[in-house]
Amino acid sequence: MSLxxxxxxxxVLAAAAAFTTRTRVSGLRRGGERLHSLPxxxxxxxxxxxxxxALLLLAIWAIVQGxxxxxxxxxxxxxxxxxDFDLQRDAILSEARxxxxxxxxxxxxxxxxxxxxxxxxxxxxxxxxxxxxxxTAFLVGLLFAMRRTGAAFRARTGVERWMMVVLVGxxxxxxxxxxxxxxxxxxxxxxxxxxxxxxxxxxxxQWSPQTAIRADQAGSSGAFGSVPLFWGTIFIGAIIAMIVxxxxxxMSAIFLTQYAHARVRAWLKPILExxxxxxTVVYGYFAALTVAPxxxxxxxxxxxxxxxxxxxxxxxxxxxxxxxFVSSMADDSIAAVPQAMxxxxxxxxxTRSETIKKVIFPAALPGIVGGILLAVSRAxxxxxxxxxAAGLAAxxxxxxxxxxxxxxxxxxxxxxxxxxxxxxxTLAAFALGLVLFFxxxxxxxxxxxxxxxxxxxxx
Amino acid sequence: xxxxxxxxxLMSAHTLKAFDEDLDQLRALIxxxxxxxxxxxxxSMRCLTQRDxxxxxxxxxxxxxxxxxxxxxxxxxxxxxxxxxPMAGDLRDVVAALKISTVVERIGDYAxxxxxxxxxxxxxxxxxxxxxxxxxxxxxxxxxHDVLNAFVERDAETALRVARRDQAVDDFYNSIFRxxxxxxxxxxxxxxxxTQLLFVAKHLERIGDHATNIAEMVxxxxxxxxxxxxxxxxxTV
Amino acid sequence: xxxxxxxxxxxxxxxxxxxxxxxxxxxxxxxDKQAIKDVSIEIFDDKVTAFIGPSGCGKSxxxxxxxxxxDTIPSARVEGLIELDGEDIHAPAMDVVQLRARxxxxxxxxxxxxxxxxxxxxxxxxxxGLTSSKSDMDAIVESSLRRAGLWDEVKDRxxxxxxxxxxxxxxxxxxxxxxxxxxxxxxxxxPCSALDPIATAKIEELxxxxxxxxxxxxxxxxxxxxxxxxxxTAFFHLGNLVEYGETGQIFTNPTQQRTQxxxxxxxx
Numbered sequence: 001m002s003l004x005x006x007x008x009x010x011x012v013l014a015a016a017a018a019f020t021t022r023t024r025v026s027g028l029r030r031g032g033e034r035l036h037s038l039p040x041x042x043x044x045x046x047x048x049x050x051x052x053x054a055l056l057l058l059a060i061w062a063i064v065q066g067x068x069x070x071x072x073x074x075x076x077x078x079x080x081x082x083x084d085f086d087l088q089r090d091a092i093l094s095e096a097r098x099x100x101x102x103x104x105x106x107x108x109x110x111x112x113x114x115x116x117x118x119x120x121x122x123x124x125x126x127x128x129x130x131x132x133x134x135x136t137a138f139l140v141g142l143l144f145a146m147r148r149t150g151a152a153f154r155a156r157t158g159v160e161r162w163m164m165v166v167l168v169g170x171x172x173x174x175x176x177x178x179x180x181x182x183x184x185x186x187x188x189x190x191x192x193x194x195x196x197x198x199x200x201x202x203x204x205x206q207w208s209p210q211t212a213i214r215a216d217q218a219g220s221s222g223a224f225g226s227v228p229l230f231w232g233t234i235f236i237g238a239i240i241a242m243i244v245x246x247x248x249x250x251m252s253a254i255f256l257t258q259y260a261h262a263r264v265r266a267w268l269k270p271i272l273e274x275x276x277x278x279x280t281v282v283y284g285y286f287a288a289l290t291v292a293p294x295x296x297x298x299x300x301x302x303x304x305x306x307x308x309x310x311x312x313x314x315x316x317x318x319x320x321x322x323x324x325f326v327s328s329m330a331d332d333s334i335a336a337v338p339q340a341m342x343x344x345x346x347x348x349x350x351t352r353s354e355t356i357k358k359v360i361f362p363a364a365l366p367g368i369v370g371g372i373l374l375a376v377s378r379a380x381x382x383x384x385x386x387x388x389a390a391g392l393a394a395x396x397x398x399x400x401x402x403x404x405x406x407x408x409x410x411x412x413x414x415x416x417x418x419x420x421x422x423x424x425x426t427l428a429a430f431a432l433g434l435v436l437f438f439x440x441x442x443x444x445x446x447x448x449x450x451x452x453x454x455x456x457x458x459x
Numbered sequence: 460x461x462x463x464x465x466x467x468x469l470m471s472a473h474t475l476k477a478f479d480e481d482l483d484q485l486r487a488l489i490x491x492x493x494x495x496x497x498x499x500x501x502x503s504m505r506c507l508t509q510r511d512x513x514x515x516x517x518x519x520x521x522x523x524x525x526x527x528x529x530x531x532x533x534x535x536x537x538x539x540x541x542x543x544x545p546m547a548g549d550l551r552d553v554v555a556a557l558k559i560s561t562v563v564e565r566i567g568d569y570a571x572x573x574x575x576x577x578x579x580x581x582x583x584x585x586x587x588x589x590x591x592x593x594x595x596x597x598x599x600x601x602x603x604h605d606v607l608n609a610f611v612e613r614d615a616e617t618a619l620r621v622a623r624r625d626q627a628v629d630d631f632y633n634s635i636f637r638x639x640x641x642x643x644x645x646x647x648x649x650x651x652x653x654t655q656l657l658f659v660a661k662h663l664e665r666i667g668d669h670a671t672n673i674a675e676m677v678x679x680x681x682x683x684x685x686x687x688x689x690x691x692x693x694x695t696v
Numbered sequence: 697x698x699x700x701x702x703x704x705x706x707x708x709x710x711x712x713x714x715x716x717x718x719x720x721x722x723x724x725x726x727x728d729k730q731a732i733k734d735v736s737i738e739i740f741d742d743k744v745t746a747f748i749g750p751s752g753c754g755k756s757x758x759x760x761x762x763x764x765x766x767d768t769i770p771s772a773r774v775e776g777l778i779e780l781d782g783e784d785i786h787a788p789a790m791d792v793v794q795l796r797a798r799x800x801x802x803x804x805x806x807x808x809x810x811x812x813x814x815x816x817x818x819x820x821x822x823x824x825g826l827t828s829s830k831s832d833m834d835a836i837v838e839s840s841l842r843r844a845g846l847w848d849e850v851k852d853r854x855x856x857x858x859x860x861x862x863x864x865x866x867x868x869x870x871x872x873x874x875x876x877x878x879x880x881x882x883x884x885x886x887p888c889s890a891l892d893p894i895a896t897a898k899i900e901e902l903x904x905x906x907x908x909x910x911x912x913x914x915x916x917x918x919x920x921x922x923x924x925x926x927x928x929t930a931f932f933h934l935g936n937l938v939e940y941g942e943t944g945q946i947f948t949n950p951t952q953q954r955t956q957x958x959x960x961x962x963x964x
Contacts, residue, residue, distance in 0.1 A: 261770065340807035344870065347765060348820040348877055349797030358819065363810050473961045544920060546959040547950050683949030 006131035014051035018043035037156035045155040048162045049145035054138040061130035072122035078114050188430035195424040196224045207394035209425045228394040232404035236315040237379035244319025249326025257334045276324035280384040287317035287389035299401045306401035309391035322375045329371020333364040373447035377440040383408040481539045485556045486611045492528045492563045493607030499570035504596040506577045515577035525567035532560035555680035569662040576655045583652035595631035599663050602670035610677045618677040628667030635660045716741045716911040722776035731757045733935040744912045746926035753932040755915045763799035800874035804886040806866030808858030816858040820877035844872035864895025884914040923947050931955045
């Protein structure tokens with residue numbers, strides 16, 4: 001039996017049970033008993049107890065079933081006959097799975113057709129078993145809940161407890177996903193560090209991740225010093241982009257909060273926020289096709305040798321992209337400075353700009369700094385613009401006209417195309433990702449701390 | 460603008476009802492005291508004319524009731540000031556009540572003093588001025604009655620009329636004084652009794668004066684203005 | 697301003713006490729809504745003037761017109777004449793920044809800047825360039841804090857944040873801050889409404905101390921406070937100035953029924 005069908009049946013049965021419970025409890029009320037909870041709560045209670053554990057078991061079963069089926073197939077006589085070579089065996093198995101599932105009528109490998117009925121049988125076997133387990137859980141939950149419902153039963157409290165379980169479950173999914181990502185990064189990174197010395201990776205200044213397939217090839221030993229990449233990331237994301245974004249973002253925030261007429265603000269603020277909605281790939285080709293050539297030409301005019309892919313082009317465009325982040329955080333924190341501060345300063349005979357400079361801006365500073373830090377972490381994680389406009393050369397240079405590369409660009413480079421997943425070259429991507437993750441994590445944590453501190457400023 | 464010269468309409472209720480209740484109780488206390496004081500004056504005069512010594516003793520004893528009411532009024536007024544922080548008209552009312560209660564207590568004392576003289580006059584022969592005195596007492600009692608009603612109703616007009624009536628009491632006093640003096644000169648045996656009667660007349664005259672004082676307080680409480688100014692203005696017109 | 701108003705100004709100048717500030721036929725509008733209707737009032741140098749009235753009666757609005765704080769509200773519009781020492785405060789020659797230095801303001805909620813106590817006081821003098829040296833500034837800070845009765849409480853912690861003080865101290869800091877620019881008039885908008893009775897008493901005492909040195913106008917919801925601190929009281933109702941007179945007279949014998957009803961608690 002397909003697990004999906006089983007799930008549907010359980011849902012329908014649980015709904016029916018809920019409905020009958022509701023009707024039964026309503027009957028109790030008509031019979032003159034005082035109910036603790038409304039009949040609907042009894043129904044929901046029965047539904048939750050009968051459906052949720054059963055469906056969870058089904059979900060777990062669905063994950064486990066694949067492995068069980070495969071084991072059964074391999075244990076069968078036809079399975080025993082399969083070649084030992086992993087790749088080929090996997091190919092045959094997946095083909096058998098496809099034929100058994102009916103997605104494919106015949107296979108490339110003759111073995112797979114023989115294996116298909118075995119596979120189908122195993123699937124059916126385990127499917128029924130899973131459905132059986134789920135139905136058992138359904139019945140147990142149903143009986144448990146049905147026995148409890150009654151006039152005095154506090155179904156409302158019970159449902160409330162279930163709600164908490166559901167909510168905790170939802171938040172756990174997000175947390176465990178993050179944890180899973182970190183763990184998988186960590187695992188691959190450990191593999192990488194078995195091949196490359198961590199110290200060399202973290203402090204080396206040479207980056208050329210070319211591992212040779214044959215040991216006698218030129219450049220056989222790749223260099224995995226990540227410093228140029230992180231420098232490039234910081235140079236573009238945290239320096240050039242911020243030189244653009246901080247002044248423009250802050251000034252527009254100050255204009256919008258302090259000077260703009262309410263009607264102007266109502267128009268300008270959403271327009272500014274559209275900047276945040278432009279897909280980064282659009283910024284990317286804007287940077288690559290418009291800004292980068294213009295900068296190269298400018299460099300030529302100034303007599304500076306300029307690459308057609310420059311840190312400046314990527315940084316400038318990224319700065320523009322980041323403006324809404326900076327300005328909306330600054331906007332919020334400036335708007336959060338109590339009007340009383342403003343009034344207090346004006347009442348002492350200060351002008352508007354003196355007030356902004358000496359009272360409002362310092363008061364909003366923690367919030368603004370928090371916003372900038374969040375913007376920086378956004379900028380250094382940004383990929384598309386730098387892929388298209390920053391270049392690939394891992395230069396350790398402070399010349400904005402030169403081409404530099406960033407961590408994200410290199411990750412893209414390392415993982416696109418046909419790659420082996422056990423070479424130092426591909427594993428390096430995971431190590432880079434992990435370090436980048438920690439950097440943005442630290443920046444975010446620090447930003448949150450700054451922002452939290454600022455919340456207490458006036459109370 | 461409210462015209463000061465006509466009495467203000469009874470004021471609308473306070474937002475805080477308990478405040479109104481406090482003020483009402485204060486007025487009720489003053490009203491009760493006033494009623495008691497009127498009764499005491501009438502009784503003492505009845506005992507005097509009917510030579511009722513027993514009744515007079517009761518009047519003397521009953522004065523303690525007025526004193527007790529005076530004490531209660533004072534307490535209630537101080538409490539109202541402390542708890543309600545009265546302002547403007549309310550403040551004038553409460554302060555007036557405080558002062559009026561003292562004055563009414565004094566009026567009660569005069570009634571008591573009249574009653575005390577009944578014993579000395581028990582054996583006195585009927586002398587002519589005694590026939591004037593009940594009328595004088597009636598006017599003085601009426602003044603007390605009217606002025607206390609005026610306070611309860613915040614009626615400045617009545618207070619003014621009461622103050623103007625004081626002249627009648629004074630006139631009675633002068634006339635009784637002259638008559639008694641004549642009696643004493645005619646027959647020295649009368650001197651003792653006549654002196655007692657002269658005191659009674661003096662007490663009645665003082666009661667009138669006190670009623671006039673109360674009228675001034677009522678006038679200030681009700682209008683915030685001074686009655687003397689008003690009378691002066693009226694006289695010059 | 698037309699000629700008749702200047703003529704009346706000349707007439708009143710013959711009166712014995714020259715008003716520090718004078719408003720004549722002032723109307724204030726927020727958009728289409730009229731918040732102040734034809735108010736004329738005089739504020740004297742050595743007197744504390746209290747503005748009382750129910751919420752929304754316009755007393756705070758009127759107070760804010762006296763140093764043109766309403767300019768910061770885009771929809772607000774002021775008509776009529778307001779003079780400071782005979783000068784029209786809306787005249788082109790009058791700089792609003794200078795006006796506010798001369799007519800200081802203390803607000804309902806204490807609003808010290810999130811700076812040190814010293815910097816809070818030094819803020820105004822620094823903006824107006826009142827001092828040339830650090831020692832001058834120190835002297836201004838000390839004298840302002842002394843006059844606000846706060847010196848002894850804070851002299852050892854001038855570097856601490858002004859927001860770390862208690863509510864009452866913060867409000868006295870704000871008064872000290874206003875004093876530091878040496879104003880002629882101090883406007884107070886319900887300065888004690890956020891304070892406990894003891895802090896309130898200290899502010900009231902301070903107002904007494906400051907009287908004579910500055911003309912003071914105070915808006916208050918607390919009638920007892922108006923009675924305690926002011927010499928003159930103005931009663932506002934629905935944007936009108938109903939009654940204006942000696943505080944003693946207003947609280948014992950108001951001439952207007954509306955005033956009487958309000959101060960005796962019969963309003964509404």
